[in-house]
Amino acid sequence: MTTKGGCSRLRRSQHKKQLQQTYFDGDFITISIRLTQSTPNNLDAECLVISPARLVVKYGDPASSNCSSDTPVEMGWEATQGGVGLTDNKVKILNWKVDSVTDWKIKPTCFTDGGQCQKELNITVYKLPDSVSISYRKYPDPMVEGHQYLLQCLVQNIAPIGRLRVTFYKVSTTGEQTELDTQQKSKDNINTPENGTYTLDFTPGRDDDGAQLLCSAMLDLGPEGPQPPPVMDSNRLNTNVHYKPQITSPGCFSMSITEGDTLSLNCSANGNPAPSYDWLLPQADPNTMEERSVVTITNMAKSHSGEYTCIAINPLGNSTCTVNVEVTVDYLPIFAGLAAAVVVILLVISCFTYSSYYKHRRMGHYQLKDVLPRRHKNKHVVQHNRMDQSFM
Structure with missing residues (x-):
């Protein structure tokens, strides 16, 4: 409790005058005046020390501090x-104590007589925020790549708001x-609870896309x-970002393929919404399947050589990628066939x-004239044999 007398003494300025007279044989009078003045509202005077000098107290919590002097003095605390x-007596230490701090602008002051x-x-x-x-600020449905949106962070009922730092994260x-x-x-001049919007x-x-804020x-x-x-x-915001397609495969390059082989190209792209695909081919062919x-x-034939262009499309745009295909002839089988032939x-x-x-070497030893006599001799023998058989 703060007394009115204490408050008045705290703000009172005192002037003291002392008059001193000296007489020298009546010839003349020397008058000297000494003026002393106490300095009011000396908030940084070294004659008092407060410990702790700074307090940070949560609203509703207790608080206390000591005021001390090197020499015993009459002192008091002025506070709401x-x-x-x-x-009444001179002391070296005087304690200030509150069971529950409920004044946002409280400024306890220790003073002497x-x-x-x-x-x-x-x-x-x-006070921590509620x-x-x-x-x-304006809900996007959905967000679009490259467009700007205003995020708003609301901190309710916090004090002191000047010591608040708000950070946005992704x-x-x-x-x-x-x-x-x-x-x-x-x-810094606002001590009472405030709402902060950042x-x-x-x-x-x-x-x-898919991140949180x-x-x-x-x-x-x-x-x-x-x-x-x-x-x-705070709570977290889920982001749904729409963006045009970007082809990731097969890539834009050139390739060679052997005549008679099978060509297969798979086009894929990142995009939201999911893209659709189309192919531009060098020519239509009954062997082509899309x-x-x-x-x-x-x-594959030589006529299939050329540019194969994939197009990925969604409502935000499209992306293209071209593969240059050259059909070559494999001459090795031809050479192998010729060699075999x-x-x-x-x-x-x-x-x-x-x-x-x-035929010339083996068949040339047999002449007809050599064959006939042999046949004749054989015949004679046969006849002789027959005659021999008749005499039996």
Whole structure:
């Protein structure tokens, strides 16, 4: 409780005058006047020490501090809560204590008799926010790559708002958290609870599809405050970002394929919404089969050489990629066939030559004139045999 007398003594200025007269044989009078004046409202006087010099107190919690002097003096505490009147006796230490701090602008001040010396306690009363929320200023349905959107973080009923730091974060689909921006408003003169609104312009890219956005409120009250500083996170916003297709396969390149082989090209692209596909081919062919993103050609011929262009399309745009295909002839089988034919021809010629030579060498020893006498002798023998048989 603060007494009126204590308050009046705190603000009272005292002037003391002392008149001293000296007479010298009546010739003349010397008058000297000494003036002393106490300095009012001396908040930084070294005659008093407050410990702790700074307090950080949560609203509704107790608080206390000591005021001390090197020499015993009459002292008191002036405060809206826990005030102590000027002591009757001289003391070196006087305690200020409150069971529950409920005054946002409380400024306890320790003073001595007549206000010759006084010291103010540096005290901060704080309150954590009731809630922290994040939203879009205008809800996007859906978000589009490259467009700008305004995020809004609302921190409700916090004090002191000048010590509040708000940070916007993005959390990727892999769980990696990235800081987007940190903001702090200069409102050091506001001690009572306030609502704080913080905004951020956000331009999403295709990599942000499926990510989450949030904001975090941290009340940084310095080394005397709670450690680590209290932090409250908001809800999370799921992002659905639409973007035009970008072909990832097969890629734009040139290739060679052997005549008679099968060509198969599979086109795929990243896009939201999911893209549809189309192929531009060098020519129509009955061997060509197209199934969505895949084109297949069997028994490739030289006429199939050319550019094969895939087109991926969604409502936001399209992406194209061209594969240059060259059909080549494999001469190895031809050479192998020719070599085999040559071998066959050589074998035929060899067989014919050998056959002709064999007939000439072997069949030339048998003459008709050599055969007939032998047949005659044989006949004579036969007849002789017959005659022999007749005499039996």
